[in-house]
Amino acid sequence: MKNIKIIEVKSEIGAGTRGASLGVDAIKIAALDFMSNFFVHFPTEAIETENKLLFEPIESPYAKRIKGTFNMYERISKSVCETVKANWFPVLLSGDHSTAGATIAGLKMAHPKAKLGVIWIDAHADLHTPYTTPSGNMHGMPLATAIAEDNMDCKVHDLDENTAKMWNALKNIGKIAPKVLPEDIVFISLRDYEKEEDYLIKQYGMKVITTSEVRRKGPENISRSVFRYLSDCEYIYVSFDVDSLDASISKGTGTPVSNGLREREAEDLIAKFMQHRKICCFEITEVNPTLDRENLMAEIAFNILQRSVNVLMMN
Numbered sequence: 001m002k003n004i005k006i007i008e009v010k011s012e013i014g015a016g017t018r019g020a021s022l023g024v025d026a027i028k029i030a031a032l033d034f035m036s037n038f039f040v041h042f043p044t045e046a047i048e049t050e051n052k053l054l055f056e057p058i059e060s061p062y063a064k065r066i067k068g069t070f071n072m073y074e075r076i077s078k079s080v081c082e083t084v085k086a087n088w089f090p091v092l093l094s095g096d097h098s099t100a101g102a103t104i105a106g107l108k109m110a111h112p113k114a115k116l117g118v119i120w121i122d123a124h125a126d127l128h129t130p131y132t133t134p135s136g137n138m139h140g141m142p143l144a145t146a147i148a149e150d151n152m153d154c155k156v157h158d159l160d161e162n163t164a165k166m167w168n169a170l171k172n173i174g175k176i177a178p179k180v181l182p183e184d185i186v187f188i189s190l191r192d193y194e195k196e197e198d199y200l201i202k203q204y205g206m207k208v209i210t211t212s213e214v215r216r217k218g219p220e221n222i223s224r225s226v227f228r229y230l231s232d233c234e235y236i237y238v239s240f241d242v243d244s245l246d247a248s249i250s251k252g253t254g255t256p257v258s259n260g261l262r263e264r265e266a267e268d269l270i271a272k273f274m275q276h277r278k279i280c281c282f283e284i285t286e287v288n289p290t291l292d293r294e295n296l297m298a299e300i301a302f303n304i305l306q307r308s309v310n311v312l313m314m315n
Contacts, residue, residue: 002089006042008044009094010049012051013098014137015137017254020096020254020287027301030301031306036306042091060130062159066130069099070170073101080102085110089280091309093285096138100126105179107280114234118184119188122190123256124192126143130163145170147178185207187206187209192257214265219265219268234278252296252298263304284305
């Protein structure tokens with residue numbers, strides 16, 4: 001039976017819309033509304049945030065609050081690494097997706113010689129860099145930090161010296177770069193990304209599974225094909241951004257996109273993934289209750305969290 005530890009990251013400095021830092025508590029409120037004592041059962045660690053930076057001027061327009069993001073990367077990667085080394089299974093509940101790069105760094109620091117795979121369930125590729133970003137928001141960049149990519153072929157911005165230095169520091173957290181090879185990332189329900197990200201996906205031949213493919217083949221077949229594709233990887237991390245769900249249900253997130261997964265499709269698929277012995281970490285991110293109605297997004301996230309953890313504990 002897996003020993004599960006919950007790591008709470010109430011950080012939203014990487015997002016462009018405010019409110020994702022409240023997502024973790026919204027999920028806990030959903031548990032209370034369902035009369036579930038889920039959160040009583042597991043040890044929890046809350047990571048100190050840098051959200052105070054939201055009230056300060058932005059120093060780097062192409063990598064907003066990157067210094068704060070670096071501090072978050074250091075704290076989270078250390079926590080994840082220590083959690084894994086102590087034989088706990090980390091379940092992360094995070095505000096915005098920028099910190100997923102830190103989760104990946106922590107897993108790699110715990111297993112520096114192992115090959116790490118990533119299942120990225122998200123409407124967005126999050127492969128931008130400060131050289132290509134249209135928004136400057138760090139939650140569009142975590143996978144680029146993980147694969148240590150600048151994407152200079154698609155460069156549109158010149159960076160000041162400090163931003164370039166901080167970006168290099170982010171990529172090299174834990175003194176390992178890259179943490180993941182691009183071909184060891186599987187995107188699921190990806191449908192909203194820019195030409196600069198598409199360039200990297202095509203250049204590296206990264207695997208993309210569309211929403212219609214999930215619907216057509218079903219969770220069992222998708223799960224089988226993903227693990228076959230990642231068969232060389234010794235450990236696999238699953239990151240679930242709630243905007244992978246269809247915009248009709250994912251109101252409570254900063255960047256909803258149509259043609260996404262239905263609630264049951266996401267739940268069944270993630271439950272299938274959790275049955276696999278190579279899964280080493282699970283993260284749920286980007287719940288924003290300020291954009292929601294009646295806490296629906298957090299309730300969906302909690303259902304997925306509870307079922308996933310139940311499957312983990314049974315296997």
